[in-house]
Amino acid sequence: MRILHVALGTSRKLGGPTTLLRGLLPVQRERGHEVTIVATDMGAETPADREVEGARARILPLVGPGRLCYGRGMRGVLREEVARADVVHLHGVYGLIIIEAMRAARRADVPYLVAPHGVWTPNHAPNNPALNSAWDRLLLVPLMKDAHRVVADSGRDAGYLRERGFERVTDMALGVDPALHLIDTPWPERRGVLFLSRVARKKRVDLAIEAYAGSRLWEQGHRLTVAGPIEPGLPYDPRELAARLGIAAHVDFVGAVEERERRELLARQRVFILASDDESFGIAVAEAASAGMAVVSSDRVVAMLDAEHDGAARTFPQDSAVLAKALRAAASDDGADAAATLRDYARARWTWEHAAQQIEEMVASPQTTSR
Template sequence: MLRVLHAVASVGDRYGGVSAAVGALGHVESMLRHDATLVSLHRPEQGDRLLSELSSCFDVEVLPPGRVSGRFHGSGRLRSTLARLVPQHDLVVVHGVFDLTAHLCGRTARRYAVPYLLWPHGSLDPYDLREHGWAKRRLAPLWRESIAGASAVMCTTQREADRLEDFGAGTRREVLPLPLPDAVPVAAAGESRERARRACGLPVTGRVVLFLGRIDRKKGLPLLMEAFDLAAGPDDTLVVAGVGDAQLDRSLRAAASARESPGRVVFTGWVEPRRRRELLAAADVFALLSDNENFSVATAEALAAGCAVLLSDEVYLGDELVAAGGAVVTRRHPAVAAMALRTLLTDDRVREKISRAGQDWARWALDRDRVSRSYRRVVEGVFARW
């Protein structure tokens, strides 16, 4: 039985896509009957639901953030914990690049000659590298060492692999999408959609456009709201579900209150898993007009739920979906995005065709068995080259 150690800075409910990715990969490890362990910092303020669920896939070991090192996603016990755990495992999976947990885990794996996969989760994309860019470039030798020591850098889309900045390390790149999560509602239509809308307190008539994710400046929410203003009919509703940047959240709510569009905008705040499923079942269109996005677990959930998906041209998953006819991809311009959204809101035939194709693609490409087989081939390749 293969023993695999995963290390990540946090798996709090509100930590974003990295937490969801770790959870999805935990199910892959279970399917392959690997003996998997997870080490992570514990931040109770980010929520413990996902962490408690991960115990079904991993032996979980959590550490308190350090008083000082916690600012850099580190812990006073991290070094000794990794020195104990890494030699006990056959393979290490490092989640992230620019934090103490990832850096120390990679260094410990190299010290004990244990192969490791590096999963940057988009952090090596040129867009993300602009944040604290001076410091990241200044410390390039550290990142190059971590990347060069990895057996492979794991990407979830081909465009991520093509754009990835490896600081000159030249490390092998593997593309592996994340599998569909559990408990995604099957295509919702007719009575089931009406029932879901009533459960969410949404109008039964009209079309529902859903944004589901972190409230973050890169998510394109001002653009989505402007496009919705231009495209919506009097019975249509835009649902913004999620939490994040409090200042941006207040700004968006104020803008929604001041609008004169015939449609309405509803902000739900934090969404629990059950309500998340209900919102997906209630929605006609899922929209994500990000300035930059890699895989997007929420998009995968929307595809599986039978929503027609509208993405910006900087959501990398859109490349695969457009080829399959499973999404509409638009430029990040209000009038252009509004035209695409209006078609999805008013043309039942187009919306249903796209939703069916997207669901078919998700069931095939993101099937857990299929992803697990691909992951096993990656792991086998690691040991064949080691």
């Protein structure tokens, strides 16, 4: 099968969808598919930001305001690539490259899958609600109605999509780097609390820092590591917050990390924290759990809500005192059993092999049915 993926960009700075692409596409190639990706160079700074293993990549230079996501030569490239594809898989919904790809697929009568990636969950807060509403009504929804499938990141996300009137909705289990399944660091050898993601407004690094301060875990040898690029426009300085709380000497800000460094952090740290306002899935916590870390997350991270529903984890309200208590419990010597339970759950459930198989089933199923 010839699979065309279309995304806003491939830079790691763009978060979850680019992590998905880097995990899914090599597996699709291994399963015998020919994989191509078309995206803009939004946020790309290095050659690695413009490459995705397993796929032939056509990265288009941005033209005009970045929020419009219009790439130079976009229409011609999309017409050409859609014409040779058996299916088009679109990641995200707010960008002209996505709109044009849906139009091209519809004109060529090529089935297309649209993955909104949680933009319509109750806790999602768009920067410009009025503009988003107009975009939805005038451009997006009419094209999505003709999609072969609307792909949800979870069963919860699928429910919200159906509430918006979409009928052909299928949820797809996301996956993690399979190398994380090989990590077997003994619990006594693990040290530290880790935040590993974009330092963005919705990720609530401020709550993570406040919770760490309240936990006093540095007294037990557990430093806090904040790994990930700090997003421009963040309404606070996390370094200043750590200094104000008197814990600057116990917090390491290491910036963006590559895959090898990412695995090393997940292999040696003990507790992962994500107090996010909104995660339609939360690949970062799935990675941490798969690597054997304990996870403390807010009750707005869907991957952990699913694990909680299945009896493999707990989630917590966005309260720094509650999160501090949860950190202390998770980091304790007694926390090993709970971490192992979550690890086994994650390794059985969150795999790219499973995701690739689900996509094949979506394409093979008739458009007139829904699940």
